[in-house]
Amino acid sequence: MKDTIDDINPRKEWLGTLAKSPEGRVGALLDQVMARPDFTWLRMPEIGSVMVRGRAGATGSPFNLGEVTVTRCSLRLADGTVGHGYVQGRRKACAEAAALVDALMQTENAADIRVAVLNVLEAERTEARTTRAAKAAATKVDFFTMVRGED
Template identity: 70%
Template sequence: MKDTSSEDTPRKAWMSLLAKAPEGRVAALFDAQHARPAFTWLRAPEIGSTMVRARAGATGAPFNLGEMTVTRCALTLESGEVGHAYIQGRRKADAEMAALVDALMQTAQANRLRETVLDPLEAEMEAARATRAAKAAATKVDFFTMTRGED
């Protein structure tokens, strides 16, 4: 099997980012700056599920925890680049947008897309994560020792 972890790292990163984006957010960022290109479906958006697995005791043998909804699609640009999307939830419009960005990231538009869509999206999601982490941190217990019993 080919070692894909190195060669596909950037693509893996942007596809993972697009999959976790809030509903409609990628389209809002994209449509503000770009026109949607023509494309043909390789696989029209389809809703299905993925079985989420976990490990007994967090590190042991895998077990099936339960399923989650997933929408997937694949498309081809007129210039031939193929875009894929696998995203959480039942979101056909978001899946189409994610696959379009995936395809366009393989074209000369990649740098502009990164600046106008991926970077702002990543910053927003990071800010949301940081806010949540900061609220959690504010509930961290600071223990202090009361008077001990011995004289």
């Protein structure tokens, strides 16, 4: 199945992590690891939209639900490595940082970036999700049966 192949694509994973990152976080973490390398733009950061689709009855035919804002850019490092940045929202600086991280993950800096940027983003996301899930779980109804009077 296509999904199974996608699931083991590490670049797909990190690009997804970068896209969902909070405002300013990728750039801040990147700047803590290393000085930003020189690059040339292949595509300057641009703000656009993506039409989000749903499925009728959750599983049926697709329909257009509405759009979401997305910022994207592409750049090339001096050694020729190409990085793509896609982030949700209108965030040109974040798209640039994401594209740099994508490019650097294909270079000898990958291990450092993995530890200091991607692992941190993933941990923060997991923590936020866990907290939210725990709050939801606390609102789960525990039913109990009342004892009936006539018995």
